[in-house]
Structures are given as C-alpha cells and as structure tokens.
Amino acid sequence: MKNPIADLNKLFDSRIRLGVMSMLVVNNEIGFNDLKQMLELTDGNLASHLNTLEQAEFIKVHKGFIGRKTSTTYSITPLGKQAFKAHLDALEKMIKKL
Amino acid sequence: MKNPIADLNKLFDSRIRLGVMSMLVVNNEIGFNDLKQMLELTDGNLASHLNTLEQAEFIKVHKGFIGRKTSTTYSITPLGKQAFKAHLDALEKMIKKL
C-alpha cells in the first residue's frame, strides 16, 4: 500500500488556509475583513496566512477602492484552484476506502 | 454565513494523525511498524502522534506477541470513529459548496 498522506499539500494542513481556500473556491472575490470575520481571526494572523498563500501563488490580491475607501480583496489563481483540488482528491482517496 | 472551520477537529489538522486515523478506520488493527512504514516516519515521531491520539481516547493500544516476538498494535475506539467522522463531515460541508 502507498503512503496515504504523501499527496496532501503541506500548505493545506492549516485549518485557516484550508478555510480561506474553500471560501475562495466558491466566492470569486472576498475582502480582507470578510475573511477575518468569517474565520474569526486577528488581523495579523489572517494577513500572515494570506501572505503564505500569496507566496505560493495560490491566491491573488486586488487593491482597490470602494468609493474612496481602500479595499483589499483576494481571489484564487488557476494554480491555487488546481492545488486545492489535488489536495481534496488526495484526501478523498485516503478516506474513501471506507 | 458560519465560520467554516469551526467544526474541524484540531487533532486532525495534523496530516500524520489524519493518516493514522484513516488507516485505522479501514483496518481494524495495525502494528506500530506497519504504520511507521506506511507513513514513512521515525519511531519517535510516530510514537508521539500515537500518544496524542491515545490521550484523546481516539485509539487503543494492544500489546501482545506474534509467536515470541513482542508486537504492539493499535485500533480505533468508538469515540475515535465518531470524532473522525464528524471531522470528515465538517470538511465535506466546508467544501461541498463547490
């Protein structure tokens, strides 16, 4: 039998990054504050996880304005979508022997 | 919308513990060395994760012999099965908006 955890993506071991990704898969654009409130995180904590995902090029940042107020939103990249899907597939494969 | 990660079990954030549990769900008894080889871990690393799962009463240890050789095996407890299932349900719910 093959090592069942080998295909899991280390970046998605974190529940927070997992949460961010799953939200970005269904909503094509989400704001910083929305993420913060949904996942119940401090600014710093969220920012650092978003940073990790951005470094990996799994998400993209969009800096803009709502009226004259700054607004930062995030969206998933094709690479991110692919990596997330691969992770979910690995998870499913691991468990589906049930 | 509700916090999508709130129902995930912290003990299963770890890929290793996730792997152990998923193996124990399908095999009702697995030896230390089998786990070690399948998950490609050092003794100490595996032992400590098993210890964490045992503390939580998610798995049970059986110390016995195969012939005259000592043999330690592990199995999942009803509590463990339930907690694991709940985790998987939470995961699925989180993602199934796809």
Added chain:
DNA sequence: TGAAAGTGCTTTGTTTTTCAAAGTTAAACA
C-alpha cells in the same frame, strides 16, 4: 556465548509553525 539486530518506546534538543498584541501608514469621518 557474544554480537548484532529488531521492537517500541522515551528523552533531548532543534526547527518550524502559529498566533496575539502592538505598532504603522494612510485615508475618512466628525
């Protein structure tokens, strides 16, 4: 009989990760 090897740990110490809290910058509001 003595050496080597295996099983299943525990201990030790390092590295990595996580996180909260505080500080920061810039704009908006009152």
Added chain:
DNA sequence: TGTTTAACTTTGAAAAACAAAGCACTTTCA
C-alpha cells in the same frame, strides 16, 4: 484636529513537529 477604519508589519512567545539518540528487552546469527 482627533478618532476610527483598513490592512498590514513586526515582535515575541508558545506550541507543535521532528530527528536523533538512548534504552530495555528479546531474538537471531556467528
């Protein structure tokens, strides 16, 4: 002008992960 909000960055501490070594015991091999 002082306060609030947005979105960070920095700092530092705590927790988790991990490898390596040590250990007790047994078995196998020479």
